[in-house]
Amino acid sequence: MAEFEKTLSAIPLKDLKIDDSFWNERLRLVTEEMIPYQLDSLCDRVPGAPPSRCVRNLRIAAGLEEGRFEGFVFQDTDLAKWLEAVAYSLSFKPDRELERTADEMIDLVIKAQRENGYLNSYFSTLYPGRQFCNLKEGHELYTAGHFIEAAVAYYNVTGKDRFLKAMCRFADLICQVFHTPEYEDAVPGHEEIELALMRLYEATGRERYRRMAYDFVNRRGTTDYLSRESSLPRFIDVWHDRNPYIPEYGQAQAPVREQKTVEGHAVRALYLLSAMADLAGSYRDRGLLDACERLYENVTQRRMYITGGVGSSGTLERFTADFDLPNDSAYAESCASAALAMFCKRMARVTGEARYMDTAELALYNTVLAGTAMDGKSFFYVNPLEVVPGFHKPATDKAHVEPRRRKWFGCACCPPNIARTIASLGEYVLFRGEDELRLNLFIGGIYRTRLGDTDVVVNVRSVFPQEGVVNVRIWARGPMKGRFLIRVPEYAESTSFTVNDEPAKPEYCRGYAALELSGEKVEIDFSFEMRPKLVYADPRVTADAGKAAVKRGPLVYCLEEADNGPGLSALAIDPEEPLTEEFELSLLSGCVRVEALGTRDTWEAGLYSTRPPDKRPCRLRFVPYCFWGNRRPGEMTVWVRLKC
Numbered sequence: 001m002a003e004f005e006k007t008l009s010a011i012p013l014k015d016l017k018i019d020d021s022f023w024n025e026r027l028r029l030v031t032e033e034m035i036p037y038q039l040d041s042l043c044d045r046v047p048g049a050p051p052s053r054c055v056r057n058l059r060i061a062a063g064l065e066e067g068r069f070e071g072f073v074f075q076d077t078d079l080a081k082w083l084e085a086v087a088y089s090l091s092f093k094p095d096r097e098l099e100r101t102a103d104e105m106i107d108l109v110i111k112a113q114r115e116n117g118y119l120n121s122y123f124s125t126l127y128p129g130r131q132f133c134n135l136k137e138g139h140e141l142y143t144a145g146h147f148i149e150a151a152v153a154y155y156n157v158t159g160k161d162r163f164l165k166a167m168c169r170f171a172d173l174i175c176q177v178f179h180t181p182e183y184e185d186a187v188p189g190h191e192e193i194e195l196a197l198m199r200l201y202e203a204t205g206r207e208r209y210r211r212m213a214y215d216f217v218n219r220r221g222t223t224d225y226l227s228r229e230s231s232l233p234r235f236i237d238v239w240h241d242r243n244p245y246i247p248e249y250g251q252a253q254a255p256v257r258e259q260k261t262v263e264g265h266a267v268r269a270l271y272l273l274s275a276m277a278d279l280a281g282s283y284r285d286r287g288l289l290d291a292c293e294r295l296y297e298n299v300t301q302r303r304m305y306i307t308g309g310v311g312s313s314g315t316l317e318r319f320t321a322d323f324d325l326p327n328d329s330a331y332a333e334s335c336a337s338a339a340l341a342m343f344c345k346r347m348a349r350v351t352g353e354a355r356y357m358d359t360a361e362l363a364l365y366n367t368v369l370a371g372t373a374m375d376g377k378s379f380f381y382v383n384p385l386e387v388v389p390g391f392h393k394p395a396t397d398k399a400h401v402e403p404r405r406r407k408w409f410g411c412a413c414c415p416p417n418i419a420r421t422i423a424s425l426g427e428y429v430l431f432r433g434e435d436e437l438r439l440n441l442f443i444g445g446i447y448r449t450r451l452g453d454t455d456v457v458v459n460v461r462s463v464f465p466q467e468g469v470v471n472v473r474i475w476a477r478g479p480m481k482g483r484f485l486i487r488v489p490e491y492a493e494s495t496s497f498t499v500n501d502e503p504a505k506p507e508y509c510r511g512y513a514a515l516e517l518s519g520e521k522v523e524i525d526f527s528f529e530m531r532p533k534l535v536y537a538d539p540r541v542t543a544d545a546g547k548a549a550v551k552r553g554p555l556v557y558c559l560e561e562a563d564n565g566p567g568l569s570a571l572a573i574d575p576e577e578p579l580t581e582e583f584e585l586s587l588l589s590g591c592v593r594v595e596a597l598g599t600r601d602t603w604e605a606g607l608y609s610t611r612p613p614d615k616r617p618c619r620l621r622f623v624p625y626c627f628w629g630n631r632r633p634g635e636m637t638v639w640v641r642l643k644c
């Protein structure tokens with residue numbers, strides 16, 4: 001059972017600058033490609049991409065344009081997430097022109113807001129004067145949450161409080177309405193507002209926001225509000241779903257403190273867990289923390305793909321059953337892995353345990369990164385672990401799987417979510433405690449913070465994930481007193497530490513190696529081996545039985561047709577032969593390729609035959625999963641049969 005770690009906090013983004021051989025390019029894509037491209041998409045300026053109508057809807061709500069709302073009920077959130085990504089990007093790449101555009105968008109959002117603080121272009125234009133009439137499907141509180149998150153991010157980075165004040169008015173309305181008798185047992189259909197209110201509480205210190213988040217979390221699973229909502233006189237039928245409400249789909253099958261398995265819609269579940277982790281830490285609520293730990297174990301030990309993907313079913317985008325992790329029909333929404341990373345970051349902060357960062361790293365380096373193309377201009381919503389182009393016929397259980405990234409989506413939750421997640425990466429790297437600093441991810445950069453009462457600058461340099469080599473220099477304005485902790489990931493072998501060039505023996509503490517700091521300047525070197533390894537799955541994962549995957553450090557690898565020819569299912573890997581690795585500058589913008597020996601089945605019979613296939617030796621070439629689908633379209637697989 002974890003203890004509360006009471007003082008850990010992330011370094012504010014305005015006090016750090018990432019400078020890292022692996023992530024610089026990804027951050028450049030966010031600022032130079034994704035943010036401008038996504039704005040064009042939101043303004044319907046991308047030829048050939050489905051129109052978003054997001055900005056147009058808000059203009060109609062603001063009375064600046066005539067027309068009728070188009071898109072999903074939550075269409076506003078795409079702009080909210082874009083604004084949040086912009087805020088983060090301004091922290092590491094100031095851009096007056098972009099900030100001016102963001103200010104204009106914020107003006108538009110505020111103009112679209114009603115007198116009483118309410119904001120939602122769908123309901124404001126189609127049902128003027130009505131609000132909170134369909135919590136089950138209307139996504140008003142989900143949309144509110146994204147606007148609040150964006151406003152907090154914008155305030156934290158730019159110091160401008162206009163957007164924050166406007167969203168406080170909205171949050172105040174929510175706190176008021178959801179404590180009136182007619183809403184006292186109401187819960188949001190799609191979680192998000194809970195974690196957003198916690199962020200607003202942290203930014204403003206106003207207890208009412210924290211209390212509202214706590215009440216929403218504690219109500220879930222204890223009330224039948226969402227089941228009976230459609231019979232209330234105020235109900236507006238927005239989704240026309242004739243199916244009865246499934247409590248499990250919205251994590252309402254039991255009170256959250258009693259839940260034993262993570263159920264339902266994956267993004268909702270992980271946004272809820274993120275808020276539960278925040279609240280557990282903030283109120284030091286043991287029951288909530290126990291539930292978070294239990295549900296984390298259930299996700300990571302029974303319901304998560306090796307890539308950090310979660311939510312295996314394309315039907316209702318949901319968790320299904322323990323060990324049900326099909327590769328070719330996997331849903332594993334990009335947003336769900338971003339949400340998993342968000343939850344794990346919070347758990348690491350609340351408990352001080354490194355294992356949560358192992359999972360956050362896995363999700364970030366694999367599924368979140370795979371969600372976007374290497375040019376930043378196309379995206380995956382769904383992240384399968386096995387693809388055969390042509391198998392994804394409409395109206396089948398693989399209809400949602402796509403062999404190529406798309407320019408945009410009618411439901412475009414993922415692209416801006418990926419952008420905001422990558423742009424906020426700095427929040428994951430280094431935590432500050434009372435008299436300690438802890439390095440969670442091996443991401444280079446300059447981090448300005450305090451150790452006790454002393455101002456310090458931490459310069460992290462690394463060549464990770466190519467190699468396990470990390471150098472940390474810490475400068476202080478005065479003598480330092482405290483500890484520096486470095487996460488030792490499960491894949492690190494032959495670890496070695498030096499402090500000021502002298503070999504050091506750290507103390508190990510909850511997955512971190514702790515080193516004492518003294519003097520005004522300290523240099524720490526941490527190195528480890530990170531050999532490619534075969535990984536096997538619990539045999540109860542029927543899709544992976546008799547197969548292996550290749551992993552090197554945090555990166556999961558895959559076979560692609562571009563390197564191995566067609567017919568990847570004919571390949572088998574020899575587990576007795578060593579894996580070899582080589583850095584190739586020309587491969588996918590420079591990455592470590594892994595090779596293995598194995599066999600390829602040859603087959604000249606019909607569909608079935610009593611004669612087993614002939615096998616000929618061959619070499620299998622693996623590339624990082626996060627970069628798949630960036631060459632010509634073709635087959636891909638993560639799991640490979642074992643040679644027998």
Ligand SMILES: [Zn+2]
Binds near residue numbers: 333381415
């Ligand atoms: Zn999504």
